[in-house]
Structure formats: C-alpha cells, structure tokens
Amino acid sequence: MTLDMDVEVSCVPAEEEAILASFTKRLIEIAAVSGARGAATSPTAALNAMRLPAIALDQRGFVVDANAAAEVVFDNNIRIKDRRLFVRDPDSRNLLKEAIDQLTNPHHAHSVALEPVIVPRDDKLPVIVRIWPFERPSHPGQEVHALLTLNALGPRPGPPATILAKTFCLTPSEAKLACIIARGAPPAIAARELKISRETARNQLKSVFAKTDTHRQSELVALLMQVG
Numbered sequence: 261m262t263l264d265m266d267v268e269v270s271c272v273p274a275e276e277e278a279i280l281a282s283f284t285k286r287l288i289e290i291a292a293v294s295g296a297r298g299a300a301t302s303p304t305a306a307l308n309a310m311r312l313p314a315i316a317l318d319q320r321g322f323v324v325d326a327n328a329a330a331e332v333v334f335d336n337n338i339r340i341k342d343r344r345l346f347v348r349d350p351d352s353r354n355l356l357k358e359a360i361d362q363l364t365n366p367h368h369a370h371s372v373a374l375e376p377v378i379v380p381r382d383d384k385l386p387v388i389v390r391i392w393p394f395e396r397p398s399h400p401g402q403e404v405h406a407l408l409t410l411n412a413l414g415p416r417p418g419p420p421a422t423i424l425a426k427t428f429c430l431t432p433s434e435a436k437l438a439c440i441i442a443r444g445a446p447p448a449i450a451a452r453e454l455k456i457s458r459e460t461a462r463n464q465l466k467s468v469f470a471k472t473d474t475h476r477q478s479e480l481v482a483l484l485m486q487v488g
Contacts, residue, residue, distance in 0.1 A: 303404055304330075313410035315345060318403045321360040325404070333412045337381040338389075345389075345408060352379045359391050363406055385413035418442030419487040427487055428471045437464045441477065442484035 307314040308327035316325040322343045334340070337348045347353040356377045363374065374391040381387060388411040394404065418439040425435035433454075440450040451461035474480040 303407060307407075307409070313412070315340075315408040315410070316404040317360070317363070317406045317408065319364060319405040321364045330410055333387060333410045335381065337384075338379050338387055338410070347377075347379050349380050352377055356389065363391060363393055387412045419484060423487055424484065428468070430468060430471060434464050434468050434471075437461060438468050438484055441465070441468075442481055444481060446477075
C-alpha cells in the first residue's frame with residue numbers, strides 16, 4: 261500500500277490516450293451514420309451526451325455546429341472566430357489550416373491521414389485537436405463533412421462524492437477525500453482542500469483502500485474513475 265503524501269499520481273498514460281483515440285473513432289463513426297440518416301440529433305449533440313467536445317465542419321471547412329462540451333474548452337487560445345476554429349499559437353494554427361485544407365480537397369479528403377494538432381495554452385496543459393472526416397457522402401440535407409474533437413489535457417473532475425459513498429460504503433469524509441484523489445491529486449492536496457491534517461487524510465485513505473480492496477493510489481484512481 262503506497263501512501264506517499266508528496267508524489268502525485270500520473271495522469272493520462274500513453275496507452276490510455278491510445279485507447280481514448282480508438283474509442284473516439286468508434287463514436288465518430290456512430291455519429292456520422294446517425295447524421296447521414298437525417299436523424300433529429302446532430303452528430304455533435306450525440307457526442308455531447310457523452311461529454312466529448314466536438315465541432316462540425318462543412319465541405320469548405322467552416323464551423324456549422326459546436327456542442328456544449330466544446331464551449332467549455334474554448335478560451336483565448338482556441339475558439340471559434342468568423343465561423344472558423346481559431347488557434348492563437350501560430351505554428352498550431354498553420355498545422356490546423358493545412359489539415360483542414362487537405363480535408364476540404366475533394367481529391368484527398370478520404371485518403372489523407374490527418375495527424376492530431378497539439379494546441380498549447382497559457383498556464384494550462386495543451387488541447388489535442390483530432391480531425392475525423394466522414395467516410396461516406398453526406399446526406400443531402402446534412403452539411404457536416406467532418407468533425408473535430410477536442411481533448412483538453414489536465415485534471416479531470418472526480419465522480420460525485422455521494423455516488424462514491426453509496427458504491428463503496430464510505431463515510432461522507434472518506435467520500436470527499438476519495439473524490440479528490442480520483443482526479444489524480446495526492447493526499448497532501450486533498451488534506452489542504454478539505455482543511456484537515458495530513459495524518460487525518462492518511463487515516464481516511466487507509467480506510468478507503470480497505471473498503472475498495474485496492475492497495476496503491478494508481479489502482480484506486482483507476483477504480484474510482486469507473487464510477488459515473
């Protein structure tokens with residue numbers, strides 16, 4: 261059992277990022293089929309239900325829709341401007357423009373392999389922009405030619421403390437600590453946020469380990485983040 265009070269749990273390992281990309285690809289395929297059938301729910305709305313930030317582009321590369329999850333990501337570094345996705349960083353902006361230009365070229369739209377564009381942000385971790393061309397012709401009434409998904413790196417919010425308490429029979433105090441630990445924060449940070457001593461946080465974490473049958477913080481985080 262590891263109770264290091266000063267070492268943070270590592271976030272988003274490479275293999276997890278690869279799994280996320282693969283899962284996202286499948287979601288995009290489902291959204292594309294839904295949109296092509298002229299369903300009432302747009303592709304971006306379908307992805308918003310799964311909290312996946314998405315922007316829809318037409319055949320000219322203009323933004324036709326952006327879901328609420330994407331709106332949360334927007335700031336001065338990345339946002340919609342004049343119906344285009346604007347990126348403040350010049351290098352990333354050029355890469356994104358080149359990718360969209362390739363996407364909107366009818367001779368290359370379905371054959372080009374589009375690499376993710378990494379968008380740096382001031383005082384924050386970067387946003388990974390992935391471009392997903394639809395592999396089948398759009399429905400006559402469907403403007404969407406491709407989707408952009410945004411993966412804003414950084415600590416993810418933990419599951420609700422009330423759900424953790426019910427799921428693992430935690431006390432309210434243990435559940436609050438577990439909620440903070442679940443987003444990758446070390447016990448020292450949890451103690452500071454909860455305004456409790458490090459020793460109290462250590463004892464509560466021991467109890468959480470016992471009730472969840474886990475032995476390391478990384479194992480505990482992986483389990484807690486499965487709880488919606």
